[in-house]
Amino acid sequence: MRLSYNFSMKFSPLLLAALLLAPLAGRAQLAIEITGAGANRIPIAITDFNGEPGVSRALTSVVRADLERSGLFRLIEPTGLPGGETAAPHAEAKARGADALVGGTVAATADGRYETRFRLHDTQKQAQLGGQAYGHASAQIRATAHRISDYVYEKLTGERGIFSTRVAYVVKSAGRYQLQIADADGDNGQVALSSREPIISPTWSPDGNRLAYVSFEAKKPVIYVHDLGSGRRHVAANFKGSNSAPAWSPDGKRLAVVLTKDGSSQLYTVGADGSGVTRLASSAGIDTEPQFSPDGQWIYFTSDRGGSPQIYRIGASGGDAQRVTFDGGYNVTPRPAPDGKSLAYISRNGGRFQLTIMDLATRQAQVLTDSAKDESPSFAPNGRMILYATEIGGRGVLAAVSADGRVKQKLSVPAADIREPSWSPYVK
Amino acid sequence: MRPTTFKLSLVVSAIALLAACGSQPPAPEQNPAGVVDGSKTGVGGPTTGATTVTPVAATGIDPTSLAALKDPKSAVFNRSVFFDYDQYAIKDEFKPLVDAHAKLLVKNPGIKMLIQGNADERGSREYNLALGQKRADAVKKALMLLGGQEAQIESVSLGEEKPRCTDQTESCWAQNRRGDMLYSGEF
Known part of the structure; x- marks a missing residue:
C-alpha cells in the first residue's frame, strides 16, 4: 500500500499537477492538510x-x-x-x-x-x-x-532535516490491523505486519532498523521485536498476563516494558533479545508507559500511585520516583524531547485529551492543540515536530504540530482509522 | 450472605445492570464469545418492582451447576461486572454476581475461567490496557476471596481494543468499562 500526501488547493498548481501524476490506482491515500x-x-x-x-x-x-x-x-x-x-x-x-x-x-x-x-x-x-x-x-x-x-x-x-526519516503507524480497516512504515512525507508506505488482532505501541530502535510493538495475535498482549530489513521478528516479552508499552534504551540493547506477571502493571527492563528481565519500580497501582530520557539516565512513566494518572520519573537503574506533573487529574504518555529539555504528554483538560509540552527546567506547560482525543505523541528526531494520533469526525487521523505550536498538519487515510504513530530516528 | 438478602440483591443488581447497559444494543460481532448482554434478554425476570422477586433456582437448575451458565434465569447467566470511569473497584451492586460465580467455581474445581478486562476509549491506549488489567484482577481477587482457586482463574486485559459498543456516548462508554467472566469453552 502506498501513501501519498495531498496538498490543499492553496499550493502551487505546478506542485499539484506533479502530485496528480503519482500513481494512485488501488492505493489508500494518506492526505495531508497544512493548517498552520x-x-x-x-x-x-x-x-x-x-x-x-x-x-x-x-x-x-x-x-x-x-x-x-x-x-x-x-x-x-x-x-x-x-x-x-x-x-x-x-x-x-x-x-x-x-x-x-x-x-x-x-x-x-x-x-x-x-x-x-x-x-x-x-x-x-x-x-x-x-x-x-x-x-x-x-x-x-x-x-x-x-x-x-x-x-x-x-x-x-541550522538544525538537521528529517525529510529522509520514516514513520510507523497502525491502520485499522475492515476489521484488520496493519503496521505500516512510510517515508516522512507519507509516500512509499509498506505493510510490515497484518493481523486480525490489535497492534499497538510500535516504537523504533535507536538504529532505525527494528520496531518493537505489542500484538494481540496470541489473544493477549505480547511484545515483539521486528527486524524491518529481513521481516524476521522474535518475542521480546511473553510472560503470564499482559506484556506491553515497550521503550528502547538509548543504546538499543534493552527495552523498558510493562508486565503484569507479578500482579498489576509494573515496570521492568528486558534485553531486546528477551533475556534478563529485571524489575525497575514497584507500586500498588498502575505503572505504565515507560520512556527513557535521551541521555539514558531517567525513565519517565505514567502511574496512578498518587490517586490519579500522573507522570513520574525514576533513575534508569531504579530508586525513588519523582512526580513530574501536578496540574489536572490525568497526565499520561510521557515523551521526552530529543534534547531532553522538554516533555510532551497528553493531559485531560475539561474532558478533552490534548497534546501538551512542558519545559522540564521551568515546569511550565503549554497545550499544543485544540483537539479533544489526542494520543501517542512522537517527536521528530530533530525535536521540531511532534506527530500524534487524534480523531476527526469519529475517525482516527494523524496530526503533527511543531513544538512551539505554530506549524500544524493533519494526515489521514480515507475510510480507515490510523493511529499509534512513531517517528523514526535519523537514517544513518 | 443470607439467601433472602441474596435474592433481593440479585434483582437489584439485575436492574443496575440493565441501567448500566443503556438502551443502545451492542453490535453482535463485538460481543466476546459467551458474553451475554442483559439488555436484550431481560435477565433476572420481572424488574418492575421490588416485590416481584424471582427465585434464583426457579427453573430447577442448580445455580452452581454448569447448566446454569446457559439459563437466562440463573444468577450466573450474566458475566459482566461494570466499572466507573477511571476506576477499578467492584461496586456493591456487582458483588452478588461475583458471589454467584465464585460458588460455581468452588462447586466445579475442574472448570477454568478467563476474565477479560476492558476500558472505554478515552485517554491513553496503554493506560487503558493497564486499567483493564486492574479491572480483571479486581474480579479475580474477589472470586478468590470467595473460594475460587488461583489455578482456575486467569485475568487478562483487552484495554480499549475490543469495545462492545462504539458510539461516543456515556451509556456506550459505560458498557465498555467492564470485566467479563468467561468459562472453559467460551474463550
Whole structure:
C-alpha cells in the first residue's frame, strides 16, 4: 500500500499537477492538510531541475513539498527563472522576494543511473551557500530529493532535516490491523505486519532498523521485536498476563516494558533479545508507559500511585520516583524531547485529551492543540515536530504540530482509522 | 450472605445492570464469545418492582451447576461486572454476581475461567490496557476471596481494543468499562 500526501488547493498548481501524476490506482491515500505555519518563513525559490521533464518534475516537486510542509519555508513562484545547477539568477529571485535560491540538474548516466547536482544560493549576499552531487538509481529519485531537502533545511535553519526519516503507524480497516512504515512525507508506505488482532505501541530502535510493538495475535498482549530489513521478528516479552508499552534504551540493547506477571502493571527492563528481565519500580497501582530520557539516565512513566494518572520519573537503574506533573487529574504518555529539555504528554483538560509540552527546567506547560482525543505523541528526531494520533469526525487521523505550536498538519487515510504513530530516528 | 438478602440483591443488581447497559444494543460481532448482554434478554425476570422477586433456582437448575451458565434465569447467566470511569473497584451492586460465580467455581474445581478486562476509549491506549488489567484482577481477587482457586482463574486485559459498543456516548462508554467472566469453552 502506498501513501501519498495531498496538498490543499492553496499550493502551487505546478506542485499539484506533479502530485496528480503519482500513481494512485488501488492505493489508500494518506492526505495531508497544512493548517498552520511558522511566523517567519524563509522565502525560497526552487527552480525546475534541468533534465528529463518527468524525472525533473518528480524530483523538484518533492523538494518543494518537503520544505513547504516543514512550515519554515515559503515557496516563491520560480516560473521564468533560469534553472539548472550553474544558473544563479540572484537579482531576479530577490526581486520576487526570495532570500534563498535552489537550482539543479538531474542527468541520465551511461549505466542507466542518474546524477543529480544542485546548488543553494543566498540572494541577499549574492553568494553560493553550497551544493551536493549524488549518483542514484531511478528508484531513488524521491530519496535523493529528500537528501537535497535535508541539506537545504540544515544550511538555512541550522538544525538537521528529517525529510529522509520514516514513520510507523497502525491502520485499522475492515476489521484488520496493519503496521505500516512510510517515508516522512507519507509516500512509499509498506505493510510490515497484518493481523486480525490489535497492534499497538510500535516504537523504533535507536538504529532505525527494528520496531518493537505489542500484538494481540496470541489473544493477549505480547511484545515483539521486528527486524524491518529481513521481516524476521522474535518475542521480546511473553510472560503470564499482559506484556506491553515497550521503550528502547538509548543504546538499543534493552527495552523498558510493562508486565503484569507479578500482579498489576509494573515496570521492568528486558534485553531486546528477551533475556534478563529485571524489575525497575514497584507500586500498588498502575505503572505504565515507560520512556527513557535521551541521555539514558531517567525513565519517565505514567502511574496512578498518587490517586490519579500522573507522570513520574525514576533513575534508569531504579530508586525513588519523582512526580513530574501536578496540574489536572490525568497526565499520561510521557515523551521526552530529543534534547531532553522538554516533555510532551497528553493531559485531560475539561474532558478533552490534548497534546501538551512542558519545559522540564521551568515546569511550565503549554497545550499544543485544540483537539479533544489526542494520543501517542512522537517527536521528530530533530525535536521540531511532534506527530500524534487524534480523531476527526469519529475517525482516527494523524496530526503533527511543531513544538512551539505554530506549524500544524493533519494526515489521514480515507475510510480507515490510523493511529499509534512513531517517528523514526535519523537514517544513518 | 443470607439467601433472602441474596435474592433481593440479585434483582437489584439485575436492574443496575440493565441501567448500566443503556438502551443502545451492542453490535453482535463485538460481543466476546459467551458474553451475554442483559439488555436484550431481560435477565433476572420481572424488574418492575421490588416485590416481584424471582427465585434464583426457579427453573430447577442448580445455580452452581454448569447448566446454569446457559439459563437466562440463573444468577450466573450474566458475566459482566461494570466499572466507573477511571476506576477499578467492584461496586456493591456487582458483588452478588461475583458471589454467584465464585460458588460455581468452588462447586466445579475442574472448570477454568478467563476474565477479560476492558476500558472505554478515552485517554491513553496503554493506560487503558493497564486499567483493564486492574479491572480483571479486581474480579479475580474477589472470586478468590470467595473460594475460587488461583489455578482456575486467569485475568487478562483487552484495554480499549475490543469495545462492545462504539458510539461516543456515556451509556456506550459505560458498557465498555467492564470485566467479563468467561468459562472453559467460551474463550
